Amino acid sequence: MNKAFHIDDVFHLEAAEWIRLNPLRPMSGTINWYNISEPIFHFNQPPGYFYFVAMVGAVFGFSEVPLHLAQAVISLLAIVYFYKLLCLFQKDFALTGTCFLALGPAFLVNQNLMIDIPILCLSIIFIYLLVQADEARNIYLASIILTFGLLLKYSLLPLLLVLLYAVLEKRKPHLIKALLIPAVALLAWAGLNYMEFGSSHMLGRPRNEVTLSLISNNFIAFILTTGGVAPFSLMFISAFQKVEKKRIVIAVAIGIAIFVVAAYVLVYGPVVRSIPYSLFWTIFAYNGLLVIILFFFAARRMVPDRKAVIVFLWGLAMGAFILIYSPFMATRHVLLLLPPFIILGGYVYRNTLPKATKASIGLTCFLGLALGISDWVYADFYRKAVPMALKHVPTNSKVWTTGHWGWQWYSKKAGMLFYEYDVSDPQAGDYFVIPEVIAKQKVSDNIVLEKEESISYSPTLLNFFTTAHFARFYNSYSYQLPWYLSVAPVDSVGVYRVSGVE
Secondary structure, eight states, X not given: OOOOOOTTHHHHXXXXXXXXXXXXXXXXXXXXXXXXXXXXGGSSOOSHHHHHHHHHHHHHOSSHHHHHHHHHHHHHHHHHHHHHHHHTTOXXXXXXXXXXXXXXXXXXXXXXXXSHHHHHHHHHHXXXXXXXXXXXXXXXXXXXXXXXXXXXXXXXXXXXXXXXXXXXHTTOGXXXXXXXXXXXXXXXXXXXXXXXHXXXXXXXXXXXXXXXXXXXXXXXXXXXXXXXXXXXXXXXXXXXXXXXXXXXXXXXXXXXXXXXXXXXXXXXXXXXXXXXXXXXXXXXXXXXXXXXXXHHHHHHHTTTOHHHXXXXXXXXXXXXXXXXXXXXXXXXXXXXXXXXXXHHHGGGGGGSOHHHHHHHHHHHHHHHHHHHHHHHHHHHHHHHHHHHHHTTSXXXXXXXXXXXXXXXXXXXXXXXXXXXXXXXXXXXTOEEEEESSSOXXXXXXXXXXXXXXXXEOOOXXXXXXXXXXXXXXXXXBTTBOSOEEOOSOOOEEEEEEEEEEO
């Protein structure tokens, strides 16, 4: 539970600390997440989750144990409601399907302070209410849950389409009023934005320029990321081979193979990057595309089932939104789509060979554990490296630092000054402590640095299945796998003395 703060955790922590002191101006604080400090409203997340972290921090302190325990409660709710949701579809598959989600790497590794587990939890509860919506009350409850989710992250906007379908499908015109709850909340939020900083946050957030290149690269990254965190496909492959005609199975297998080869050439050209890496790339791409295709096959078989249509729309709407609007892919994005993949796949559970099911569970648990431990060690390096680096700095020296993620939090708490490009004014004789690999601010060219010490991240077997090397598990592209095998150090921290300012 004492996992170090990691990746985007620090953004949420700093925003929460601001909100604790300024609850009526949640978007006006400043955070340095690139080269200089910028207002929170420049970033793309509403402050609902920041308030949650602020409340927990105000009561129990902004430290690892209480904040991760609070997140663990949300994770538990997600697991419980996913099990209950699966029971509404296939009771004999409910426990197995819950294991695929809760013990898999996407869920376990993302047990940080990021927003994705909370919105996963809310989306699962939302769908649970809609699926069992025999009463109008459940529609309104689902609408309220979705509204809370939208105030945590706009990624749940596609679920408005699912809510609309659930309302229209019941053919009770008065239920359309349920749509007013999120609509009024978002309008009120926009009004508060204009009062605070003069524009709408949701409409003014950073957007991708939608191009064919963006969609194709995001799609390739999406299938790679899905393939890297969905080993449960073994069970679905077994069922697919049993229930579909042989010619269809062969056609799907050949079609996927052709696509994977074409995608590889599109990304890397005719040159093979390396045999081991290319093998992993191919396996991830093949597995990811297979999971997506089997999702559609399962949906085709279950279209007459109202519950299945809701789940299908859930997966389709969220998937399209992520592909178009995500600036990059990450396992936390794919995590939001694993529940609909698993639920519809459960329809073929009874046609699966027992050995395939056991292999799927075993591989899911192994990858979840291996990557979870690896990520724990990776995050912990930056916590441990701060006091180690300061041992090599003379007492009473002014120490500057650059670097984001967990390093940003721990270095500030240790008294280092956070450098801002072309704003800060270091002098000769000051020191810089800089992680070499992670995202960090640029240091002005007129500052002359002399390296005096380096603290290395020593690789171990615990980090062999690595989520590191520029946080690949949180930052995937068509050319960067979500995880890989490595015995190389993932980072080091340099201690530099400012020898002069030109």
